[in-house]
Amino acid sequence: MQEHRQFYINGAWVDPAVANDFDVINPSNEETCAVISLGGQADTDAAVAAAKDAFASWSQTSKEERLVLLEKLLEIYNARAEEMAQAMSMEMGAPQDLARAQQVGAGSWHLDGFIKAFRDFEFDSEYTKTEMTLKEPIGVVACITPWNWPMNQIVLKAVPAIATGCTVVLKPSEIAPLSGLLFAEFMHEAGFPAGVFNMLNGDGVGVGSQLSVHPDVDMVSFTGSSRAGILISKAAADSLKRVSLELGGKGANIIFADAGERAMKYGADRCFRNSGQSCNAPTRMLVERSVYDRAVEVVTEAAQNTHVGPASEEGKHIGPVVSKAQFDKIQGLIEVGMGEAKLVAGGLGRPDGLNRGYYVKPTVFADATNDMRIAQEEIFGPVLAMIPFDTEEEAIAIANDTPYGLTNYVQTPDDEKRRRVARRLRSGMVETNAQGFAQGSPFGGYKQSGNGREGGIFGLEEFLEIKAVSGWNGKS
Template identity: 40%
Template structure:
């Protein structure tokens, strides 16, 4: 099977031959066959992209907000027009089951339209009387300038768009650096950008790995970095941005809890646990992979969860019935297998799964796994695995359950299960997490998404996500007349 050789980057409104001779092989995780060899852009490519964005910064900032928002709406339309193709690319390069990836274009379009809808109000200046002296102050919200957007492989379209929409509405031209493992959806997104009619240089794309991202973070003309990925890499980026006094958003890892109260409805748990804990084959930063249950109901809930997980099909991600596809790479497969072994070595009991999935002669498949008899100090209860591995921990008193839920370095997300929503909400108030679901887990483009503790800095989604790309300026005025 011939492998596409892709050697260009998207700079100043067109595809240009990269200056780099290095490439990354994009591999289909289901077949283990190469799909494409995509260029790993070097510092010269990054420089060209950043300078193209910087050349447009003043023009794009002066473009009336309604015009910027209209272009963002057109981009939403162009993404939807490519829905089928984007779905195929995401599943091919990432292994995301098509039942999941088929929603990505529509969700991306909805996010863009929301940004365009709320943008004018966010960007409007306001006048504030001065309580200390005569006169007033005009408070302006100005775009920061060139924004570098660095995104991971697990949601290769969605996690670009949640940064791109706010940046564009705010008036910031961008340089996108997608994950090396999954650059193809990002390249198709540039075709949509072109068709939407954005001025050349407003949106730029350079593919590559860590060195490409580092060149973007360190570039003198970049005024904002938004990164989604591991906490380890996020710390390094945060340190560099701190040295440069450069604003940064870091959406990082998680080890989120699903806290089951003693009155929880088993039917609700059964209906939602897969999405709460194992969406996208567990490759989701906000997945609630610690199931914290009252010991009085432990056996019942473990049996219930095992039945639900065991009944979810593992297989070809292009089959609409499949819930668990392959992991994105051989490296990620081996990482998950390693954590399964760590769990057994530490004394946890694999009551479901615990190894490679059987019946596949190729593809990076692992068994969906449920560990019981997990204690809070175990590595599988503390460290992000990023695969279909659920750890069950027990508690006797609710205070103990809350302490276990809060007992990791992370604070990204959580879920509380209870028949009594007021009681669940009261428990949610005690959890150290940026996003909490009651009896389910979801997201809302209109509500802020922000990690606490080692799960990150800054905000995405909502009007707050647009504000991340703006700088405040106060213009003080004397009384008229």
């Protein structure tokens, strides 16, 4: 069992002010795999003070100096990728193939994307012949990140904040903290100055709340549930600090009759990926009625053929969900769904042969309607609700009838229809015909899915203030 009780503050590994041990549970076997310490107010204050002290000098370093360090960080990240894959696999249940290719790969891909965007990024621009517009770092940034895509979210927050001249205090999820600890090692090895990057473990009620209200934190960047995002926004309001939120989703996947069976199977596989623990998962499948019955057959078969197993195993299976709390929540909503719609695959309990671990059966409900709880609530597990539609207008109305607006999906070879529907969907992203997004594409949502954008130039600009200066090139 690993022991990681220290925090990374002001360029050094330090003990917590008060010991507060917390067990990290391996979701594949329900056994304790590590012990960390949860921080308290004194630890939060120390981390914020270190970041505040470092900001004066770090904010004045050149773009070239920061680029060198970011490139070194990417080199270290890639060299130690297997360590990172094993950390995430153990802490949150990503199977080996997924951990290496997608969990680790998300971090390196975004880091590389930020480096490319930053090389050409201009902080100063001429507004008139005598007036300049300056983009300057906002200050101390608290990055509060989730457990479902640990490196994806840590890199999307910490890297652009530091690149633009901000200093950072990172609080990773306490139930999946091992990857964050390893990332702190990478930052130290890369040679970032003391205080530029700080990391402490803690829970949302403790360190998370302390960072949200701290007078010396200038910005909070948070990814997690909409419920927690609301609490953070309220906590931050008294100091009027900036809050950037990446929250939940209930993505609609609109499959028109001309899309074909491949789109149906892809929709199921995409929903179940990462055991359904993705805010941008297409968890509502809207199918044109003329092909709906066949879609139910295809999706049912896809669910039944989705293997579930331990994260330590190689292969294209899905692993457990992250914790007992998540398992219990998902089971409760599956039970609700069984009273609302037609269960055609999966259901309650663990898959056959798995007696320990937080494993959930890939579950499909047919003949759902959009007013059902399983169609409105973010389940965050491998659970799909299928809804028939008759017209394009109806499909758009159903898709938009949700408090969320992160990612929607459209499947049709008809270019004009695909673009027309995409324009009318109320979401920050619309993926069409299984075409993924480019490096640096803006990630973020509408409505209760949040209010920020991450990735590339858009992610850099999140952490900047804009200053207008007159008389730059002339006398008054």
